[in-house]
Amino acid sequence: MIKYIQELSIISILTIILLAPASSCSQDKNRIEKPNIVWITSEDNSKHYLKMFDDNGISTPNIESLAEHGIVFHRAFSNAPVCSVARSAIISGIYGPKIAAQYHRKIATVPMPDSILMFPAYLREAGYYTTNNSKEDYNIIKGDSVWDESSRKASWRNRSEEQPFFHVFNIHNTHEGELHFTKKEMESNPTKTDENSFKIQPNHPDTKTFRYSNALYRDKIQEMDAKVGEVINELKKDDLLENTFIFYFGDHGGILPGSKGYLYETGLHVPLVIHVPKKYEHLGNVKKRSMIKGMVSFIDLAPTVLNLAGAQIPEGLDGKAFLGENIDLEEVDTRDETFSYADRFDEKYDQIRAIRKGKFKYIRNYQPFNYDGIMNNYRYKQLAYQEWQSLYEEGKLNDIQSAFFKDREPEMLFDIESDPFETKNLIDDPKYHDISNDMRQRLNKWVKQMPDLSFFPEHFLIENAIDNPVEYGRLHIDQIHKYIDISNLCLSKFKNVKQQVITSLTSEDPWERYWGLITCSNFREDAKSLESIIQAIAHNDPENLNRVRAAEYLGITKREDPSAIMTTALYNSKKPAEALLILNSIVLMQSNKYSYKFELQLNNISANLIKNRDIKSRLEFLNIL
Template sequence: MTRLIPPVCALTTARFAAGFLAGLVLLSQMAATAAAADPPSRPNIVWIMSEDNSADYLRHFDPDGAPAPNIESMAAHGVTFDRAFSNAPVCSVARTTLITGCYAPRIGTQFHRRFVSVPMPEGLQMFPAYLRAAGYYTTNNSKEDYNAVKGSDVWSESSRKASWRNRPEESMPFFHVQTFGDSHESRLHFSQDQMQEPTQTDPAGVKLQAYFPDTPLFRYTRARYHDRMMKIDELVGGVIEQLREDGQLENTFVFYFGDHGGVLPRSKGYAYEAGLHVPLVVRVPDQFQSLAARELGSRTKGFVEFVDFGPTVLSLAGLEQPEGVDGKPFLGIDADPEKVDRRDEAFGYADRFDEKYDLVRTLRIGDFKYIRNFEPFYPDGLQNNYRYLCLAYQQWRELYQQGKLSGAAKQFYEAKAPEALYDLNADPDEVNNLASDPEYATQLKQMRDQLDDRLKSLPDLSFVIEAVMVDEAINNPTVFGESHSGQITRYIDTVNLALLPIEEALPGIQAALDDADPWVRYWALVACSTLGEAAKPLTSTIEKFLLDVEPLVVMRAVEYLAVHSDVETKPSMYRSLERATNEPELLRMLNTIVFLRDFHGYEVDPDRFQFLPVLTPIDPKGQVIHRLRYLKGEI
């Protein structure tokens, strides 16, 4: 007899389905509970960088900034660093500082754009290499722009497709860098016709910096940039959402920061706060709050610098700090929040930006900022071709040339003071120099001496000058600096003679001009140009250097005599150009010529520059060509 299997009734089917679904829910809850009880042993770290923006363009840091709800949401679940600083106000130098954890003038990576890539200091790697060796998947999307030689072991992938989502195993911890260029200065290279495009931000409602002329163009430019920052906020929100979708948000420290300051005029490329002070927010994951050791939503005024960022990532990952870095962690196992909160110093440096030279060093202590302009006779507004693609820059210069500027707005096109001291609490735009105020004499001397000690202890390779570095130091700049620290100290002491009372300065400069070392003579002539008319008693001595064996010494003599005497300098100037032996040497000379022509009416004939056959090959797209095109009126 055949046994018939009765049909499954609808009720039975419904019960089975309900039970099955309940089981799935229970399994899901058990998995979630297990995950919560057994978090990953190491956190992921994500860096989100926006290009060219200082902290004051975001409402989270300044009430006059743009709204950024996604960044503000990050801050509510993390920590805001109100005093975070790029050490340099331009991308390649800033990014090299980030990736190495080293001060650029110590390791020879301080020039933008580089003529050559320099090797990393012996025994030191770019910090993601240590993460990768420890089992992290390291990715960069996608800008690098390093001035140091990158090893093959730094990134698992560095491209526009790089993502933590490409890691071979889902359990693998990751470090990812995401750069967004929607705030880059090129976004302000709009035309007159494009000014008709309305902005989401009302130009009438923006607050202009004290040093800007108040014109519709400057207001429109700032409003347009606020719109770019709101776009950046959307992109930041997109990365947060991806991490949430992947179930990794609460396992991941997410840093948002600007890669340096910017980007309206007098910010990117300048060592003022607008070029160095960056936004920094770190979202802290639930699973690793102990590594932050701070309350969610808190803010700190402790100073952090770009040299600190790499060591901080290693600290969060539980790795030892490599020897030879300059930075200190501000989060993780190696960071004490109370000590971080007490940090109150930031060091800044500005050298060559594209074709424009101007040596500047800064030290901020608390709310006081000290700036040492080693070539103060160069106005901030000295031509830099890329900067002047911005209509606001062009209008600013036109207003100056028409004599329509006054007060703070005029400073950009005038000679700078050799040293400046600013009280940032009272003067956030750095327009009221207190260096000559007797009330601040003690503060000035303290910060001058402290910066001087820093430069000598590095030692600062910029006092060797780039043309010499390329010929003599490029194989190992760090070791070269250490072995020549005594000479570097002499060069710094020589140029600092200009800070002494004139009755002490002139005898010291006279002795330096008689020195056998051509670079002592070089820096003595820079001191003369710093003193200006006060150095006129040395004119006859300076004139002798038009026949110096070192072409750059000749050019420094030309620089002084063309401004402060009636001595004929052009034959010596043209002869020095013809004697140049490398591109940075020639570029340094052209910097002097552009300065003398634009600000002192020094007439030159670009067709007389017959040095090109001597310097073959010259980079056809490089900085020398940029300077020549400007001098020929092609730009």
């Protein structure tokens, strides 16, 4: 018996000795075999100008090489058409209007929701070395757990030996500022791209300026492609290519007029190509070049990378992984829905939401009187924007080219396959009634489920929701739903909803009155029977913005000159976001469309406001700074 026990002990010890190294090796193997992931992002590139996505585009051989053993996503979308808002969706995995990260540029940063971190933090927990070279540009408070390194010198080479890494490399060559050339520069610096080698899109005038802008942009895209090649070569040099997923994508839409900053396909539809290393084919379900026409968007990037890395995917993300364990590319290829949003762009305000489903795009313009072409200083540094506006004012554009400077419809429906530049609104066509009704319902469900915080004015969110926007939205969801319902009254005949509009205008809730006024501006002359109520609000409402919105209605319908009311409201304002919204209305009212005269005095504007860069832009445009 003693001998048996001794033999058993020896066997047990040997078992422990033999198994321990095996377990350790297994752990090392698992650690080493995690794939590296590299993102190469280029600024301001929609898919429309790359030949691999569009016949009218330019060749990009280095990006094309990634597809040789990889996946081309033909329907990839940014959720917003500008960098800080798009990048906030990427880094958080959450829709911007849900967490108050939807404004560009931020006046105040917002926190991540409780219990959720920016996704690279989960990669670090899983053993990854995370680096960013080097643009962040988030509207969200970053925290210390996101990057091991974030700078122009950040590199995967500083990681521990055999440590897997996630690396982001940002390419600036195609940024909008690259088209801020002068007429003299245009005349003296010919482009490499032949100015007659492409078609001008139908909503643009076919002029020398637009052809030069198109050609120069294509030159910049080829410069960007060369930078992509440099990153690929660095990975080859370090013998890492066959261990590394490489994502290439544009960070939102392009820089030609009406793209960046606008919720059209040229502002949202981005190129996405992913190189899948052969040893990780099981994670990408690809053995050769694959084409995916299913819809993916930036909101899906965080869960996708976490899934590829085998890292924790936290509850509460809005996106859905499209690569990695347990992902079937055939299922991904069936995905056919994506959402997008647009609010403030620098000093220019708007509020638009959109859904793309299959070949159809539905756009909901909540303030359609804020036409696309309202002055935005940074946009109008481009000669093409300036020329576009001048040609419109001279009456030299056709209807499609003129649409940028005219009021939009509250609802727009486009067939993207037959009308890729969204020039023919199908919303009133009886043939598309069922489609538009379905998409309207889907979009309403989405904005209500978030819930969409933009139904409160930005300054109010800064004052009341900034510490925990998600919780604020949860606690005030019934109010937000009511504001959404009021905003949608304009989609009915006025006579059928008149009493509901009156109820909103006479509510004790200031933001019900606010949305009731916007609804009246959308109805225009149809709401003239409510003029006395609106005039009373314009002169007596305790809320500064409501007096402005009421004056805006009176100005739009030519009932009363809005300049005195709006000027007084600006002088009374001490909040940058509120003042910006007032200035947006002032710029609209003094535009050639309405031509009201404003005599603003700089000394009467709060000194605190003038420190804000976007307010400075507005005041410079109005020639009072």
